[in-house]
Amino acid sequence: MTGEDTNPMLQYILNNPEEFAKNLSEIAENGGKALAAYLEPREKGEAATGGTEELNAVVKTLAEVGNYWMKDPSRAIEAQTKLWSGYMNIWNSTLKRMAGEDSEPIVAPSNADKRFKDSQWDDNNFFDFIKQMYLQTSNWAEELVEGADELDDHTRHKAGFYVKQISNAMSPSNFILTNPELLRETMSSNGSNLVKGMKLLAEDIKAGHGDLRIRQTDPDKFEVGVNVAVTPGKIVEQNDVCQLIQYTPTTETVLKRPLLIVPPWINKYYILDLNQEKSFIRWAVDQGHTVFVISWINPDEKQAQKSFEHYMRDGILNSLERIRKTTQQSTVNTIGYCVGGTLLAATLAYLARIGEEDRISSATFLTTQVDFTHAGDLKVFVDEEQIEILEHRMGQKGYLDGSKMATAFNMLRSNDLIWPYVVNNYLRGKDPFPFDLLYWNADSTRMPAANHSYYLRNCYHKNALAEGEMELAGEKLDLSEIQIPVYNLATKEDHIAPAKSVFKGCGCFGGPVEYVLSGSGHIAGVVNPPSKEKYQYWTGNKPEGSLDDWMQNASETAGSWWPHWQKWITSQDDNRVKARKPGARRTKILEDAPGSYVKVRI
Incomplete structure (x- = not known):
């Protein structure tokens, strides 16, 4: 009826x-x-x-x-x-x-x-x-x-x-x-x-081992390395913090500068490699980049004391050294996504402070906050009382369960990411639609106690990175000492790294900053291949004053921001060399991409 x-x-x-x-x-x-x-x-x-x-x-x-x-x-x-x-x-x-x-x-x-x-x-x-x-x-x-x-x-x-x-x-x-x-x-x-x-x-x-883990998609329809995270490549470096993936070239020549991508450790890297059609990694390889991606470990109690500094040294700095050895290039282009971008910014400030800023030639930040003044609803979870509760719980296991972070992120949009699935799954009795993005969203990771505590206190609670008060590896960091070109992408409907927050962060850097605002949100605004012809992006003058003022004179362009970024990258240096295959310069290949670390589930 x-x-x-x-x-x-x-x-x-x-x-x-x-x-x-x-x-x-x-x-x-x-x-x-x-x-x-x-x-x-x-x-x-x-x-x-x-x-x-x-x-x-x-x-x-x-x-x-x-x-x-x-x-x-x-x-x-x-x-x-x-x-x-x-x-x-x-x-x-x-x-x-x-x-x-x-x-x-x-x-x-x-x-x-x-x-x-x-x-x-x-x-x-x-x-x-x-x-x-x-x-x-x-x-x-x-x-x-x-x-x-x-x-x-x-x-x-x-x-x-x-x-x-x-x-x-x-x-x-x-x-x-x-x-x-x-x-x-x-x-x-x-x-x-x-x-x-x-x-x-x-x-x-x-x-969920006693807690409700709401399924947002059919988990049996996807498998990492089979129909998600399938761009060909090799694991060329590994330690107890991350694996480093080098992707197989698809062009005869490549840009001389390699590209290192630093994804967030709060989720897995393959958001940038969901499938061939949506994969930013595959697209970058096809544009002639020698792409390296950090795949963070899904930590347990053995990584409890792995700190922000460990993630910088054993993650970014160690990867830079491996890239130098295998490509014979002493400088690279970099991309940092979300909290991976925050770590990248801190690393850039550290390198500038110790006189090694030339190891990285350009930095692209995707929905990244370095100034947390306008950090949005996630700040609800961060005050002294709540951090102490969290630290006590992490101290019992040595890590924070990934499900806890996933729940916090879902609560930011509970009418989209919680209640529709409660109604669909448990009241209507229907299986959720298979969707690779939501499969990735549910494939959450744990956070080491030392690293997560440091991040919450120094970024969300104290805003120490923007204030020039963050200390890392014995150095006090100053983002204004970062003089390299920066491409700073925000997304208009972002609930995790609000566009206003990303815009304010532009003023922290000492060099030229290209601020770009993409349509849609934290994920869809980033993972937006040109072939889809979806959304739009805005470019404009130097990011000064307020975001509203900047938008008054910004130019809107239909479609994906990816080609705009490619032009920006090649404007820095478009010299090309013969394509580099994984395993060059006696680099030991450990296993095929996507590697074993990304396959560890909680």
């Missing part, structure tokens, strides 16, 4: 009560399996039983908002009156509609809100009423946080984030009885969707 039936309420009536009763017993059985999957690791001491510290932090923060409003009775009454006035307006509007009168909605979702696209959210008075009451309440709660002007900025930021998470979780679209589409599917299938959904829930809790 559909919403076009003569009596629209018929679509919410069971087709077969007997089958529904049978399915209820299966739902209960699968629910028991889900509960067992949750309890078993905790009974064995293999999973944390708490989460109380995080809950306490949420309660404490929201209590500060409540205290602001309650300590002034007139202010509290005004806030309550505003809420109930909104409720009464919605109720009166609904009564008019039920009487057959025309009545415009009191509150409506934004055009970008995908939760309420089903026609019944508007056409059915019951669901429309629930929707409006929810929107009225969530908007009111957000306004309470914004209006608590006596709170410090960080507390207000945290409170706003927590309120949004609670609001997103409580959306009527997440519950069967208040979501018309879910209710129709449940009634028409006599609950078979919930049988499958509860089965998937039990599987995902078991896969």
Whole structure:
């Protein structure tokens, strides 16, 4: 049945009560399996039983908002009156509609809100009423946080984030009885969707070793080295921090300067090599670059004491030395992506301080922050109290579980990366669509305790790199000493490295900076091959003043930023030499790309 039936309420009536009763017993059985999957690791001491510290932090923060409003009775009454006035307006509007009168909605979702696209959210008075009451309440709660002007900025930021998470979780679209589409599917299938959904829930809790690991794609459809991370190459260096991949050339001649890519260690490098069509690595090889990529280890307790300095020395500096030996080139072009770019910037400042800045000729930063003043919602998780909690937990194992970081990133866009999959998987009982990008997103990595603690404290908490206060390998770093050309790419909808934050970081460098703003977000704005003809990018004057002012005079170009970057790189040096194959200059080949490190899963 559909919403076009003569009596629209018929679509919410069971087709077969007997089958529904049978399915209820299966739902209960699968629910028991889900509960067992949750309890078993905790009974064995293999999973944390708490989460109380995080809950306490949420309660404490929201209590500060409540205290602001309650300590002034007139202010509290005004806030309550505003809420109930909104409720009464919605109720009166609904009564008019039920009487057959025309009545415009009191509150409506934004055009970008995908939760309420089903026609019944508007056409059915019951669901429309629930929707409006929810929107009225969530908007009111957000306004309470914004209006608590006596709170410090960080507390207000945290409170706003927590309120949004609670609001997103409580959306009527997440519950069967208040979501018309879910209710129709449940009634028409006599609950078979919930049988499958509860089965998937039990599987995902078991896969998360007692914690729910929401599947965002079908993990059986992808395999690293088989249909993702397939660009041909060899492992030419390895230590207990990373492997170094050299890719096989596809052109007869190559640019004289090799290219070293430093990916983030928070996720795996193959975001830049998802498949031949999307692979930036493959595209760069085809443009004539001798491409080297660092593949970071997926650490365990043995890497607990591996620090930011270790990642610089054993990662970037050791890779530079191997590249010099195998290519006979003393200087390289570099790319750093996200936190890999932050490490690259720190390394550049270190090399400048010790007089070895000529080892790197140019630096490209992809969605990289060096100044964390405007670091966005991730700053919610970083204050002294929360860092101490995190350090205590990392001290128990020597690392931070990758699932914890993955959850934090997903929470930044919970209405895109959490709740749609909860609804699809566990309430609709459908397998998620196979998608290589989401497979990569779920293939998370652990973080060594020493490195992660240093990064959080010195970057997010103290902003020490931008302030010239970061010390690394005995040297105090100054980004203004970096004089080489910089290509600084931001993405317009980035929720991890906001465009405003990347723009502000441009002013930290001492040399020429080309600021480029790409359409879309942290991943899609970067992984945007020219063949797709998607999105756009903006270029403009020297990145000074504010981003809004810069945008006023920026030029928009349709398509991918990749060719623009290639022109920028070759403008530095376009000399070419005979193509270099992995294994030259007696370089020992350890194994085929993508190597073994990237295949280690948590």
